Amino acid sequence: MKKKKKKLFNTLADKYRGDGACPECEHFGECGGCMFQDIAYENQLLLKKDYVNGLFEGIAEVEDVKPSRPFEYRNRMDMVAAFGKKGLRKAGFYRHVVDVKSCSIMQKKSNEAFIELRELLRDIEDYDYLKHEGYFRYIVLRQAMFTGQVMANFVVSRRENLMERELEPFLDRVDSASMILSDGLADLSFGEVFQTLKGGSITEDFEGIKYQITPNSFFQSNSEVAVQMYRRIKEHVQGRTLDLYSGVGSISLFVADGASHVTGVEVVDEAVETAKKNRELNSIENVDFICADALDYVSEHSADFDSLILDPPRSGMHPKMIKNIRDMKLDKIVYMSCNPATCRDDIKALEDYRVESLEAFDMFPQTPHVESIAILRRK
Ligand SMILES: C[S@@+](CC[C@H](N)C(=O)[O-])C[C@H]1O[C@@H](n2cnc3c(N)ncnc32)[C@H](O)[C@@H]1O
Incomplete structure (x- = not known):
């Protein structure tokens, strides 16, 4: 976290910690996964509300931060195997791993699977990511x-399965299991699937829209909150709709029956391929996915759309992109963001728009992150 933001969060955390909540997880304070377990959940929401309203002062205000279930919400957890431990990095220390026995923000079944795997794979040689030696x-x-x-x-770091025997009793527990090769120096938890042990994918369902999730594909981390946000986005979409930064197409597909046509634009080819598969899975015909840089696409198609959805990366949008969006001269823009600070900067730069409404959503309880949706109206 950037220094200024960290300081602001520490000040707000002190304000809202009060007498302190009792952290649910035994690793709290050491593990880098959660920072706010000692703050009562209602106060975490107030803290995030203050944070967002501080950022947007003079521009817009949120009434509240929409809650999530406070624990057991995460769809994904990447547990590192190193130094004889399995778990998450120690808060602020990349070189130290906390031996996580159980994680309270993971969903229950996947946490139970992790607890079992810790034991089953105890004797498999792990990988020292500082010396670049080892396997798992x-x-x-x-x-x-x-x-x-x-x-x-x-x-694993080599194209071989050294855990076949250990995993045999475990496979009944899961719907999909894969061996993934990550043989470079970079500390990556994704790579080539070189052996599918079971299934190969899982499926999520957002109110009837099915999403296939493959080992390397992105998916939102908290389905309960994501679906609330998508519902809100759908209310503001009509006609020919452009979904910029569309990732695996989850928003495009969810809003498709509220639009005449949706075009999703995403720069990562693999994400676009996943989006297309999900379109087939749902037999949705009025959505196209295009692999392109959003900047290039918008410069050539600025007159083709009635609605615009933006969901850029945390870093926000390029200044040239802001200019291209202004040139589209749309009446309304829906801006979803995982970083309210860059969202605020982009909105300021979109000078000919005012914020009609701003909502905040707690996609990541127990952590400082907060998501938002701004509806922008042309002045
Ligand atoms: C916050 S994610 C959006 C996730 C997406 N809404 C979903 O649900 O899958 C931002 C996406 O923007 C993509 N992206 C980043 N820079 C881009 C660019 N210049 N042009 C198009 N897409 C870009 C990233 O690859 C990423 O998938």
């Missing part, structure tokens, strides 16, 4: 909240 790098657990399906991926 990560256990990645994923769970689709609405279907309950669980995926386990085993990320």
Whole structure:
């Protein structure tokens, strides 16, 4: 976290900690996964409300931060295997791993799978990511909240499965299991799937829209909150709709029956391929996915749309992109963001728009992150 933001969060955390809540997890204080377990959940929401309203002062205000279930919400957790431990990095220390026995923000079934795997894979040689020696790098657990399906991926440094015997009694527990090769120096928990042990994917379901999740594909981390946000976005979409930064197409597909046509634009080819598969899975015909840089696409198609959805990366949008969006001269823009600070900067730069409404959503309880949706109206 950037220094200024960290300081602001520390000040707000002191204000809202009060007498302190009793952290649910035994690793709290050491593990880098959560920072706010000692703050009562209602106060975490107030803290995030203050944070967002501080950023947007003079521009817009949120009434509240929409809550999530406070624990057992995460769809995905990447547990590093190193130094004889399996878990998450110590807060602020990349070189230290906390031996996580159980994680209270992971969904229940995937957490139980992790607890079992810790024991089963105890004797498998792990990978020292400081010396770049060894074999077993990560256990990645994923769970689709609405279907309950669980995926386990085993990320290793060599194209061989040294855990076949240990995993045999475990495979009944999950819907998908894969061996993944990550043989570079970079500390990556994804890579080539070189052996599918079971299934190969899991499926999530957002109010009838099905999303296939493969070992390397992105999916929102908290389905319950994501679906609330998508519902809100859908209310503001009509006609020919452009979904910029569309990732695996989850927003495009969710809003499709509220639009005449949706075009999703995403720069990562693999994400676009996943989006297309999900379109087929749902037999949705009025959505196209295009692999392109958003900047290039918008410069050539500025007159083709009635609605615009933006969901850029945390870094926000390029100044040239802001200019291109202004040139589209749309009446309304829906801006979803995982970083309210860059969202605020982009909105300021979109000078000919005012904020009609701003909502904040707690996608990541127990952590400082907060998501938002701004509806922008042309002045
Ligand atoms: C916050 S994610 C959006 C996730 C997406 N809404 C979903 O649900 O899958 C931002 C996306 O923007 C993509 N991206 C980043 N820079 C881009 C660019 N210049 N042009 C198009 N897409 C870009 C990233 O690859 C990422 O998938």
